[in-house]
Amino acid sequence: MSKKDLLLGNEAVARGLWEAGCRFVSSYPGTPSTEITESVAEYAEIDAEWAPNEKVALEAALGAAIAGVRSFCGMKHVGLNVAADPLFTASYTGVNAGLVIAVADDPGMHSSQNEQDSRHYARAAKLPMLEPSDSEECRAFAKLAYTLSEEYDTPVLLRLSTRVSHSRSITALEQRGEIAVRAYEKNLRKYVMMPAMARERHVLVEERTEKLRAWAESCDVNRAEYHDTSIGVICAGINYQYAKEALGSKASYYKLGCVYPLPEQALRDFCAVCKTVYVAEDLDDCIELHCRALGLNVRGKDVLPRLGEFSQGLLRKAILGETLPARALDLPLPARPPVLCPGCPHRSLFYVLKKLGVFVSGDIGCYTLGALQPLGMMDTCVCMGASVSALHGRNKALPEQAGKAVAVIGDSTFAHSGVTGLMNIAYNRSSSVVVILDNSITGMTGHQQNPTTGRTLQGDVTAAVDLEALCSAVGVQDVRVVDPYDMQATEAALRSALAKDAPAVVISRRPCVLLKEVKPKPPLRVNAACAGCKQCMRIGCPAITITEKTEPGAASIAARSKGKAQIDVTQCIGCGVCGQMCKFGAMEQPEGGRG
Amino acid sequence: MMGETKNIMIVGVGGQGTLLASKILGAVLLAQGYDVKVSEVHGMSQRGGSVVTYVRYGEDVASPLVDTGEADVVLAFEQLEAARWLPSLKPGARLIANTQRMNPMPVITGAAEYPTGIFDALRGAGVALMVVDALSLALQAGSAKAVNVVLLGALARQMDLPEAAWQAALRKTVKSQFVELNQKAFALGYDISKG
Numbered sequence: 001m002s003k004k005d006l007l008l009g010n011e012a013v014a015r016g017l018w019e020a021g022c023r024f025v026s027s028y029p030g031t032p033s034t035e036i037t038e039s040v041a042e043y044a045e046i047d048a049e050w051a052p053n054e055k056v057a058l059e060a061a062l063g064a065a066i067a068g069v070r071s072f073c074g075m076k077h078v079g080l081n082v083a084a085d086p087l088f089t090a091s092y093t094g095v096n097a098g099l100v101i102a103v104a105d106d107p108g109m110h111s112s113q114n115e116q117d118s119r120h121y122a123r124a125a126k127l128p129m130l131e132p133s134d135s136e137e138c139r140a141f142a143k144l145a146y147t148l149s150e151e152y153d154t155p156v157l158l159r160l161s162t163r164v165s166h167s168r169s170i171t172a173l174e175q176r177g178e179i180a181v182r183a184y185e186k187n188l189r190k191y192v193m194m195p196a197m198a199r200e201r202h203v204l205v206e207e208r209t210e211k212l213r214a215w216a217e218s219c220d221v222n223r224a225e226y227h228d229t230s231i232g233v234i235c236a237g238i239n240y241q242y243a244k245e246a247l248g249s250k251a252s253y254y255k256l257g258c259v260y261p262l263p264e265q266a267l268r269d270f271c272a273v274c275k276t277v278y279v280a281e282d283l284d285d286c287i288e289l290h291c292r293a294l295g296l297n298v299r300g301k302d303v304l305p306r307l308g309e310f311s312q313g314l315l316r317k318a319i320l321g322e323t324l325p326a327r328a329l330d331l332p333l334p335a336r337p338p339v340l341c342p343g344c345p346h347r348s349l350f351y352v353l354k355k356l357g358v359f360v361s362g363d364i365g366c367y368t369l370g371a372l373q374p375l376g377m378m379d380t381c382v383c384m385g386a387s388v389s390a391l392h393g394r395n396k397a398l399p400e401q402a403g404k405a406v407a408v409i410g411d412s413t414f415a416h417s418g419v420t421g422l423m424n425i426a427y428n429r430s431s432s433v434v435v436i437l438d439n440s441i442t443g444m445t446g447h448q449q450n451p452t453t454g455r456t457l458q459g460d461v462t463a464a465v466d467l468e469a470l471c472s473a474v475g476v477q478d479v480r481v482v483d484p485y486d487m488q489a490t491e492a493a494l495r496s497a498l499a500k501d502a503p504a505v506v507i508s509r510r511p512c513v514l515l516k517e518v519k520p521k522p523p524l525r526v527n528a529a530c531a532g533c534k535q536c537m538r539i540g541c542p543a544i545t546i547t548e549k550t551e552p553g554a555a556s557i558a559a560r561s562k563g564k565a566q567i568d569v570t571q572c573i574g575c576g577v578c579g580q581m582c583k584f585g586a587m588e589q590p591e592g593g594r595g
Numbered sequence: 596m597m598g599e600t601k602n603i604m605i606v607g608v609g610g611q612g613t614l615l616a617s618k619i620l621g622a623v624l625l626a627q628g629y630d631v632k633v634s635e636v637h638g639m640s641q642r643g644g645s646v647v648t649y650v651r652y653g654e655d656v657a658s659p660l661v662d663t664g665e666a667d668v669v670l671a672f673e674q675l676e677a678a679r680w681l682p683s684l685k686p687g688a689r690l691i692a693n694t695q696r697m698n699p700m701p702v703i704t705g706a707a708e709y710p711t712g713i714f715d716a717l718r719g720a721g722v723a724l725m726v727v728d729a730l731s732l733a734l735q736a737g738s739a740k741a742v743n744v745v746l747l748g749a750l751a752r753q754m755d756l757p758e759a760a761w762q763a764a765l766r767k768t769v770k771s772q773f774v775e776l777n778q779k780a781f782a783l784g785y786d787i788s789k790g
């Protein structure tokens with residue numbers, strides 16, 4: 001019996017890369033793509049790394065592919081915006097050894113700031129794009145992508161989505177094929193994209209797309225599955241699985257494994273056989289519009305949403321008009337939004353900002369949760385790095401308010417694209433105050449190393465960016481370091497930085513409490529001094545609750561403690577921040593804790 | 596025996612260990628020769644948010660999701676989450692719920708109230724409810740962290756799979772120094788749902 005395992009789509013992509021003889025991987029983390037690169041790191045034959053951002057990652061992978069080894073770069077959808085510059089011109093240079101780029105979309109925005117559809121990039125950059133629908137296809141398509149890349153001299157995009165990346169399904173396991181390093185030959189006309197050469201390459205790019213379209217007509221990853229032909233469904237990726245679940249043999253399917261370029265004749269043939277044809281694609285109407293341009297009378301966005309992710313229930317309702325019976329309680333159910341963890345060093349920093357009443361130019365990471373109640377301390381959040389550059393713009397627009405505004409940015413995000421904004425602050429002289437929330441890890445995406453942590457993807461010790469030196473090197477003279485658990489000192493540092501008419505950086509430094517190296521302290525205890533004033537509740541720690549009030553003078557101890565703060569010992573890690581909030585000294589730190 | 600696809604949902608609060616429970620369940624089903632799909636939650640909502648994992652198994656499973664009205668069993672790690680995911684349950688299907696209560700932030704800030712009488716309301720709605728005090732059992736096994744494996748034990752008793760398969764998957768999935776603790780936790784959950 002052949003070997004198989006229950007792999008996450010992302011793990012299966014990694015397996016496919018390894019089987020295909022890939023030797024170099026450079027990526028930047030981003031949900032839902034992160035586990036591809038984490039999983040690749042477990043294969044000794046692949047030299048894998050976290051780059052500071054997606055542009056650097058893609059350029060590194062392209063460099064390796066031109067040098068002659070099969071290479072890979074993975075990212076989330078918005079990462080491709082950052083990497084778009086090399087992407088569009090790598091389409092012209094083509095490759096030497098294969099280059100595969102995985103991009104993971106997030107319909108429904110489980111963990112993203114927008115819901116963009118990466119398929120537009122395939123068309124815009126004129127690159128073939130494969131889209132797997134389960135883990136086995138993730139593995140197989142990763143390998144196929146290398147074959148296409150080398151045969152057609154092109155980078156190949158592998159489009160994933162949250163439910164493909166983060167679902168486990170049964171995957172075959174094959175052996176690694178060792179691929180020899182391809183010799184590099186100097187070739188000005190292919191690799192040096194100056195106008196004269198690029199004009200020649202553009203011709204080849206257009207020809208390549210036509211060749212790929214011909215391939216798409218006959219390849220076995222695009223296929224019709226005929227059952228009842230009264231309904232036809234054109235679909236790709238996870239939507240193929242939803243459609244099959246919803247409609248079974250009541251419909252026929254045209255399953256696209258290659259979503260760009262599209263097999264035009266095959267789609268015509270399918271539409272000729274089926275009575276009513278739906279294009280079941282979430283997000284944008286990329287395939288539907290193409291079908292219409294071919295004169296095919298398909299349905300799609302007239303009954304299916306452009307927003308959010310699909311499911312079998314959604315397709316069942318839209319196409320068959322059927323819904324399953326379901327019950328719900330007649331009780332108001334409070335939402336459960338994500339929160340900063342108990343002991344998170346970002347919490348006290350945001351509380352200090354709240355005290356100062358400043359405008360907060362925000363950024364992306366765990367600390368974005370500081371925007372939510374009860375902290376509520378963020379005014380804007382757009383994309384990675386924007387906190388720093390947008391604060392500069394604000395301070396140019398409203399210089400008189402510069403003393404009442406800060407930017408907040410995490411260590412990974414600062415290395416990704418914050419430092420260029422800081423250069424602009426120093427260079428173009430705005431008195432902007434940037435707070436770097438240095439928790440020694442890329443937290444939001446699940447603990448990845450980055451250039452500031454001093455560890456590689458594999459956890460080996462390496463050079464670490466010296467943030468203080470870097471900030472002064474770009475021209476910021478006022479650089480301070482504070483411990484956010486010490487709220488008094490943090491407040492003093494921020495006040496002084498904001499008072500000056502010069503750019504400043506405050507590094508709020510304290511490692512993420514979820515890191516293995518960080519040993520939790522014993523949980524705090526609430527003593528009899530608690531007055532029930534709820535001051536401690538203002539920091540929004542999930543480990544603190546107030547017990548409900550009852551009659552005063554009640555007999556039992558339990559009843560007398562009603563209306564007082566209570567600490568959940570399973571959650572509290574003893575950070576002591578609530579103790580600094582309490583005027584009555586009611587939060588007691590057991591032996592060995594911070595005061 | 597493989598026939599129709601069965602749908603299980605594991606719901607709870609980010610950080611409660613629902614992912615490990617689904618991983619063990621997936622390993623058991625794979626070893627039993629089923630086609631299996633497991634859909635997990637990674638990223639943002641893991642930070643103390645409402646999380647859900649879907650496990651589907653049978654002869655040929657297409658979608659990795661369990662949609663409204665499709666679940667054969669919902670295993671809830673927390674009361675409010677049990678109520679939240681009720682619409683997923685098929686008519687007559689079973690809901691196994693932990694008695695633990697974790698206040699979401701809107702309750703902590705006073706913007707909302709934690710509903711009272713959730714279990715009574717569920718029973719009132721005709722739900723086949725099984726209630727488990729998993730935290731006490733986990734502490735009895737030796738660690739509050741074993742809540743997930745206690746609940747998995749309770750689920751295991753409701754499923755028609757050999758106990759040895761669960762033990763094997765447990766040994767394969769958890770770190771060696773925690774195997775004994777988890778076996779104890781699993782047994783406590785398994786026994787509570789006897790009969």
Ligand SMILES: Cc1ncc(C[n+]2csc(CCOP(=O)(O)OP(=O)(O)O)c2C)c(N)n1
Nearest residue numbers: 030364365366367410411412413442443444
């Ligand atoms: C261009 C882009 N790439 C990747 C991501 C995914 N992502 C969101 S936040 C983040 C980094 C967070 O790390 P850090 O700045 O150190 O803050 P922390 O979460 O540790 O507080 C990443 C990689 C993104 N949103 N945009």
